[in-house]
Amino acid sequence: MKNIIAAVLVLALFQMEAHGWQDQHQSTAGEQVQVEQARAAAKTADELVLHKGLPLCMLATENVSTQTAKVGDPVKFRIGNELSVEGLTVAPKGSEVTAMVSKVKKPRNWLRDGELAFALNDLKLINGQTVPVQARRVPKYNVWTDPDGEIAFWLVVLAPITVPMMIHDKGDDGVQAPAVCLHAEIAQDVRVNRAEIAGLQRDEILSGEKNWKTRLRELLPQPMVLDTSFHDLGTAQEIMELNLITGRERRLGKCKHCFSPVTCDKCGMASSNGFDVYFIDKWGIYNLYADDQEDGKNYGRYGIVAGRFTRILAIDKDASKGVFADIAVLQSSANSCKILRVSRPLGPGEIVDSIDCKEVVDDASRSGHIALRPAQILDMKYLTDVSAAPGVRTVAVGSLDGTAASQATLVENLDNSYSRFDPVWRDATRILYVRERRETAQEKH
DSSP, X not given: OHHHHHHHHHHHHHHHHHHHHHHHHHHHHHHHHHHHHHHHHHHHHHEEEEOTTOEEEEEESSOEETTTOOTTOEEXXXXXXXXXXXXXXXXXXXXXXEEEEXXXXXXXXXXXXXXXXXXXXXXXXXXXXXXXXXXXXXOOOOGGGOSXXXXXXXXXXTHHHHHXXXXXXXXXXXXXXXXXOEEEEEOSOEEEEHHHHHHTTTTTEETTEXXXXXXXXXXXXXXOEEOOOOOOOOSSEEEEEEETTTOOEEEEEEESSOEEEEEETTSTTOOTTEEEEEEEETTEEEEEEEESSSTTOEEEEEEEEESOOSEEEEEETTGGGSSSOEEEEEEEOSSOEEEEEEESTTTTOEEEEEEEGGGTSOOTTOTTSOEEOGGGEETTEEEEEEEEETXXXXXXEEETTSSOGGGSEEOSSOOTTEEEEEEEEEETTEEEEEEEEOOOHHHHO
């Protein structure tokens, strides 16, 4: 009996010790997970990541043509847009990338154009790290998949004439000109040390240019609170310009579900007698080129980048020295607020970087400030839209010395059959906004 009791006590003690070891092991394992998570968070905070697929615009230093190029020929490229991550420059504009011609396809009959392809070497970053770069696939335009189908239709109708001509006519030579982007991208995820990159910015200026975070801070007047509200999209809208001196209101273009218009002179298609209007529609960001004098004369609208966005904040005019300007776009939700960099040298446009709103603007919850965006502010004046009558909004001008939009003065003599919203300054005497026709009582019934 004593032996049995002793055995039971030993077994009980062994089980207690085993349970204690298991609890201790589980506790240690839990602590280890927490430590690993903390290390991962710290590592993320200490690193910048150049994600695979990040787009680049590669510009050849000389003309390359299928007339003279041979496979294996060396070619030099320079990046046409500085590469930035969270606003910090990791490779300045003009950074060199060497390459080799990997394909030469001569033009052929049936109007088939010549083709060139390049094998790109690594891009060197400012900290000496290298990043693999590869050419990017860009969908080619095809007459048979044209969305309107008009070109393909006429090719079929005129086949008796066009086919004999196409059989004997060659296409054009493939040419990579210095002013034309070769679309490229980062070939794999690459991590770089945040502190090291930040320390190499040299007072936030690199190779004679300010980094994007610095340019963005200069574009956004301080102090300010960003307008992150969403407009209730209507229909049958027009983008309008109002001359405050003459009282003349003229239509720049028609649109549906559009908001957040911003103008830019000498950007993109703009020339001496016109300007670009950028705006958001329900499907993404668009622009149209408007005539500076004639009412309603524009040259079509063009898609910049698809997506859902909150506001266009500003046009980066430092970038407009090139072919196109960069666009700073607000994208906000209940849980996040980011400012995106949309780069235009990359063709229609691509999102190439983003910064958390808190890094460049005041806290959105800060009291005593009107929620505005930069284009609504001009010196000490601001523009806003306020209720003028039930169901109607109109334009008002206020002073930044005040703290409430109700202190703004309504713009007089505007047709009250229209509701006007999202106003911005074009210059000191002209206002841009979106106009929507108000439905009359008779039309409702």
